Amino acid sequence: MSSGATTERRRPTLVIGLGNPILGDDGVGWRVVDALESRLARDDHARRSAGDVELDLLAVGGLSLMERLVGYERVVLIDAVIGSEPPGTLTVGSLAETACRLAGHLDSAHDAPLTEALSVGRALGAHLPDGITVVGIAVRRVDVFGERLSPPVAAAVGPAVDAVISVLERRPVGVG
Amino acid sequence: MTRLTIDPITRLEGHGKIEIFLDDHGDVERTYFQVPELRGFESFCVGRPVEEMPTLTNRICGVCPEAHHLAAAKAADAVYGVDPPRPAKLLRELLYCAFFVTDHTTHFYALGGPDVIVGPDAPIADRNILGVIRKVGLEFGSRVIETRRGGHRVIELIGGRRVHPCTSVPGGLTKGITPDERDEIEGIARSMLDFAGVSLDTFDRVMTDGPTRDLVLGDLFRHETYYAGLVDDEGRVALYDGRVRVVAPDGERLGTYAPAEYRDWIAEHVEPWTYLTFPYLRQIGWKGFVDGKDSGVYCVGPLGRLNTATGMATPRAQEAYERYFATLAPPVDGRRQLVHQRGASHWARLIEMLYAAERMLELLADPDITSDDVRTVTTQTPTEGVGTVEAPRGTLTHHYWTDERGILTKVNLIVGTTNNHAPIAMSIDRAARGLIRAGVVVDNGLLDRIEMAFRSYDPCFGCATHSLPGHMPLEVTIRNVQGDTIDVLRRDD
Numbered sequence: 001m002s003s004g005a006t007t008e009r010r011r012p013t014l015v016i017g018l019g020n021p022i023l024g025d026d027g028v029g030w031r032v033v034d035a036l037e038s039r040l041a042r043d044d045h046a047r048r049s050a051g052d053v054e055l056d057l058l059a060v061g062g063l064s065l066m067e068r069l070v071g072y073e074r075v076v077l078i079d080a081v082i083g084s085e086p087p088g089t090l091t092v093g094s095l096a097e098t099a100c101r102l103a104g105h106l107d108s109a110h111d112a113p114l115t116e117a118l119s120v121g122r123a124l125g126a127h128l129p130d131g132i133t134v135v136g137i138a139v140r141r142v143d144v145f146g147e148r149l150s151p152p153v154a155a156a157v158g159p160a161v162d163a164v165i166s167v168l169e170r171r172p173v174g175v176g
Numbered sequence: 177m178t179r180l181t182i183d184p185i186t187r188l189e190g191h192g193k194i195e196i197f198l199d200d201h202g203d204v205e206r207t208y209f210q211v212p213e214l215r216g217f218e219s220f221c222v223g224r225p226v227e228e229m230p231t232l233t234n235r236i237c238g239v240c241p242e243a244h245h246l247a248a249a250k251a252a253d254a255v256y257g258v259d260p261p262r263p264a265k266l267l268r269e270l271l272y273c274a275f276f277v278t279d280h281t282t283h284f285y286a287l288g289g290p291d292v293i294v295g296p297d298a299p300i301a302d303r304n305i306l307g308v309i310r311k312v313g314l315e316f317g318s319r320v321i322e323t324r325r326g327g328h329r330v331i332e333l334i335g336g337r338r339v340h341p342c343t344s345v346p347g348g349l350t351k352g353i354t355p356d357e358r359d360e361i362e363g364i365a366r367s368m369l370d371f372a373g374v375s376l377d378t379f380d381r382v383m384t385d386g387p388t389r390d391l392v393l394g395d396l397f398r399h400e401t402y403y404a405g406l407v408d409d410e411g412r413v414a415l416y417d418g419r420v421r422v423v424a425p426d427g428e429r430l431g432t433y434a435p436a437e438y439r440d441w442i443a444e445h446v447e448p449w450t451y452l453t454f455p456y457l458r459q460i461g462w463k464g465f466v467d468g469k470d471s472g473v474y475c476v477g478p479l480g481r482l483n484t485a486t487g488m489a490t491p492r493a494q495e496a497y498e499r500y501f502a503t504l505a506p507p508v509d510g511r512r513q514l515v516h517q518r519g520a521s522h523w524a525r526l527i528e529m530l531y532a533a534e535r536m537l538e539l540l541a542d543p544d545i546t547s548d549d550v551r552t553v554t555t556q557t558p559t560e561g562v563g564t565v566e567a568p569r570g571t572l573t574h575h576y577w578t579d580e581r582g583i584l585t586k587v588n589l590i591v592g593t594t595n596n597h598a599p600i601a602m603s604i605d606r607a608a609r610g611l612i613r614a615g616v617v618v619d620n621g622l623l624d625r626i627e628m629a630f631r632s633y634d635p636c637f638g639c640a641t642h643s644l645p646g647h648m649p650l651e652v653t654i655r656n657v658q659g660d661t662i663d664v665l666r667r668d669d
Contacts, residue, residue, distance in 0.1 A: 022220065022235050059235060060339055063286065063305075063324065112286050112305050120305050124318050145220035 012052045014072045014129075015164060018079040020059050024146045025087070025139035025153045029078040030057045032137070032160045039161055050168040066117035066128070074131035076167055078160065080153075081136035088152035089138040092163055097134075133167050135160055194604060194626065194652045198662075202614035207605040210450050221587045226252050226558060226578050230344050233574065233589075241340045242275040242331060243567035243592075244574075246416065249344035251574040254436070254561025255582070256346045256554040263547035264348030269416040270361070270539045271334040271341065272565065276415055276532040277368045278327025279568040280478075280525045284375065285320045288631045292522050293382050296391045296628060312378060323371050326364035330536075333357050348551035355546050365536035369492075372530040376496060379526055392519035393504070396610045397629050399602055400425035400467045400516050402457055402474035404595070405481035406566045407432070413485040413531065415566045421484045422457065424469050427512045430459065435564030438573055442590070443472075445598075454598040455590065465602045473602070476570030476595040477633060478524035483514040490538065493531035500527060518603055518632040525568075525634070558582040567592040569634045593635040603629040612654075623652060623665050 017033030019026045033055050040047045058068065069075050081091060095115070112120065121128050137156050149157070199205040221232065229248040234241030246268055253260060260268075283289070290303040293311055302310070309317035328338045333353060335341025343350045353361070382388050391397075402425060406418035422430040422441070433441050444453040445462040456462045456472035463471040474480070482501075488494045504520055505513035515524070539545060557580050564573045570592030577586040593600075607629045611622045652665040 020235060022232065063282065063321075064339065067321070067325065067328075116304055116306065120309065120317070121321075123306065123309060124314060124321060126321075145216040 011054065011071055012073050013076070013168065014054050014056065014069065014074075015076045015168075016055075016065075016068070016078065017057045018059070018061075018065075018077055020142075021057070022145055022147060023142055024144055024148065025150055026080050026142035027147075028080050028137045028139060028149055028153050028157070028160075031149060031154075031157050032078045032135070032164065033057055035157050036161045036164055039165070046165050049165050053168060061114060062112045063117045063120070065114055066121045069118075069128055069132075070121065070126045072129045074133070075129045076133045076135060076164055078135045078137070078164065080139040080142060082140075082142065083138055085138040086152065087138055087140050087150060088156035090156060090160055090163055091134075091136040091138070092167060093134055093136075095132040095134055135163050135167065194608075196608050196612065196652060196654050197659075198612070198654060198656055200657055202612075204605070204609045204612050207601070207608050208449050209601050209604050210452075217589075218587045222584050224584055226255050226576055226582045226584055227346055229574070229576065229584070229587075231340070231342050234340050240275075240279065240567050240569070240572075240592075242272065242335070243565055243572050245335070245341045245344055246272055247563045247565045247567075247572045247574040249346070250417075250563030250565065251561045251576050252346040252563070254563060255558045255576050255578055256561070257556040257559075258347040258552050258554045260348035261547075261549045261552055263352060263544040264550040264552075265417070266539050266542055266545050267334050267349055267352065267550065268344060270536055270545070271331055272416045273532040273536045273539070274327045274330035274334075274361075274364070274368075276568060277372065277529050277536075278324050278331075280529040280532070281320060281323045281327075281371070281375075283568070283634050284522065284525055284529070288522050288525070288634065291391060291628050291631065292388055292519075293378065295382075295385060295387050296624075297387045300624065316374075316378075319371055319374075323368055326367060330361050330364055333361060345551070347554050350551070352548050352550045353546060358540060358546050362537070362540045365533055365540060369530070369533035369537065372526065372533045373492070376526050376530060379523055391628065392523065393517055394519065395517075396607060396625065397518040397603055397632060398516050399475070399518065399599060399606070400469075401471070401599055401602075402430065402460070403480040403483040403514065404474050404476050404571060405484040406435075406564065406571065407485050408489060410489070411486040412489040413481050413487075413528065413566075414489075415528075415532065415535075417565070420564070420571060422474065423484050423514065425467070425514065425516070426469060427514050430457070435573060436562040438562065438564070438575075438590070452597050453594065454601070455595050456598065465598055465605065467602070473598040474595070475599040476592060477521060477568075478528050479515060479518065479521045479632075480570065481566060482524045482527065488527065488531045490531050490534035492534055493527055496527045496530055500524065518599075518629065521632045521634070569593055570595045593633070596633050596635065600630065600633050600635060603633070626652070 015033060017029035019029040021027035021030045037055055040050060058065065118128055137153060137160055139153055193210045195208040197205045229252055230245050233244040233248045236244055285308050286305040289308050294303045294307040331341055332338045334343065336343040383392065402422055404420055404422045406414040407421045408414040408418050419432045419434055421432040424430055441458055442455050443458040444455050446453055457474055460472035482497065488497045500523055504515045504517065507513060558578045560577045562573060562575045564571060572592050573590045575588040576584055578584050604626055607626045611625055653661055654663040656662050
């Protein structure tokens with residue numbers, strides 16, 4: 001990675017929806033990125049605010065997620081959060097602030113947690129973003145297969161898109 | 177009885193809980209391992225067209241989507257009674273071998289490897305992939321990442337996408353590869369082969385270390401069970417396709433069956449304390465969580481595959497296979513012995529990595545590999561079908577039933593880790609018994625050894641229980657004869 005990563009052209013911003021799209025509210029990160037894509041396609045103001053941004057949907061954590069982040073200046077992760085807040089509650093913070101509260105998608109038990117994977121990448125000379133912001137959406141259940149979001153979580157998709165756009169407007173973002 | 181619970185099993189999927197009950201003397205009476213189960217996968221699938229299954233089932237879990245993709249594609253082939261053309265089979269196997277190298281590399285260096293390479297007695301803070309890189313050097317660490325990147329590239333070239341392939345359909349593939357893509361894959365395969373060789377050398381070096389040797393060879397993690405795995409026509413390890421062979425703990429062959437006959441061979445035992453089922457050999461019967469030839473418990477995965485087969489189909493892997501058996505289980509009175517030490521799985525995994533890389537080069541040398549003839553059109557009315565592959569963590573079976581339009585009416589999956597549930601439960605129990613004795617203070621050393629027992633199976637409860645991708649928090653609770661909690665162990669306590 002060291003050689004490949006450092007010679008790679010640095011790209012500005014990557015927004016990733018995390019989660020499992022067939023596990024109900026667990027897939028909310030994907031829905032937010034889908035909605036963001038439509039918003040950017042039809043709303044010039046939002047597009048100008050967001051700047052040069054690339055979108056992706058992922059169901060991997062750990063090393064695979066770290067490898068996906070190589071070469072970007074900054075990254076916004078959108079993920080389900082399991083906690084005590086009512087479903088649909090939004091939180092925005094740096095990776096360090098929010099990592100432990102996410103639905104587990106940052107980590108891969110098969111390899112390493114994202115924070116450890118980022119240390120590995122950096123130790124090996126990969127260019128990884130300093131600024132990783134997490135937009136979290138509170139969910140209650142992520143243990144039943146299904147493609148539909150629960151009503152309070154579905155209602156949070158629009159506000160989450162606004163939150164992502166406002167994160168993208170702020171440059172630079174806080175250090176992950 | 178007294179009771180004990182362990183939490184978390186780090187570096188594992190899902191959430192787990194271990195309860196250990198002690199007897200009047202403070203010795204282990206019984207251990208229970210529990211993971212929560214996600215629900216509704218079958219009802220989620222029923223009513224969908226069967227051709228969606230290869231892309232749908234690879235969403236079950238982020239760890240081995242390639243295995244689910246191909247098991248689903250093979251089951252869908254069978255549902256339509258269609259035999260894919262030879263080039264399609266070669267390409268699927270090529271993708272699969274690249275996945276095996278990638279997955280085994282990740283396990284060895286990031287998950288199981290820290291115990292073996294950094295050493296089982298090293299501080300827990302050093303037993304992670306960073307500790308491995310400190311031990312083997314930055315350049316070597318880069319090769320781990322490079323191997324993963326190469327594997328993902330091959331999966332993208334053949335499977336259409338990195339990580340979650342989408343090109344396998346009933347009857348074959350939606351696309352082949354060009355000669356240029358073939359050449360690119362060959363470069364990656366050569367580098368993988370070299371890396372697999374270097375990894376085996378590294379393993380040899382760390383095996384000279386006492387604690388690592390004990391971990392691999394020690395009796396703490398030894399179980400004499402049956403073994404099962406796919407073999408080719410000549411009885412050698414097969415990953416993408418073959419028949420399932422079952423061998424007894426003494427090496428005697430119980431039989432070989434076609435994957436579609438799995439229900440004649442495998443039954444599932446249910447315990448009241450967990451949603452997980454415990455598959456066992458129907459012919460032998462369920463005798464509880466016990467070793468031996470009279471117990472129907474069997475083990476799959478690298479250890480099972482090497483025990484089940486009589487060799488490897490490529491030359492360097494065969495050489496490594498012979499050395500593995502000569503070292504760990506030399507013949508007795510001319511009779512072949514099996515390797516029962518669970519810690520040897522780490523070694524077996526590297527031999528498979530070498531095989532998969534060598535096999536990639538063989539497949540790439542076949543003139544059919546760049547053929548455009550990659551799909552047989554389906555003409556039969558769909559009914560029912562079984563698809564089986566060897567996932568890195570064990571035999572994976574998908575079984576589908578459809579109506580005459582190909583709409584799913586029933587789905588059954590037996591994933592690699594499910595096959596290993598009973599052996600995993602037994603290894604946890606063994607570790608607990610070895611480390612908890614009357615008067616012996618139970619501390620994080622216990623948690624550590626139990627986790628090591630676990631990791632040797634490379635379990636992924638992500639799909640075994642349909643649980644979430646993520647860390648696996650494990651809690652060990654120890655309870656006394658009255659059932660009162662006397663200790664709770666968690667990582668980070």
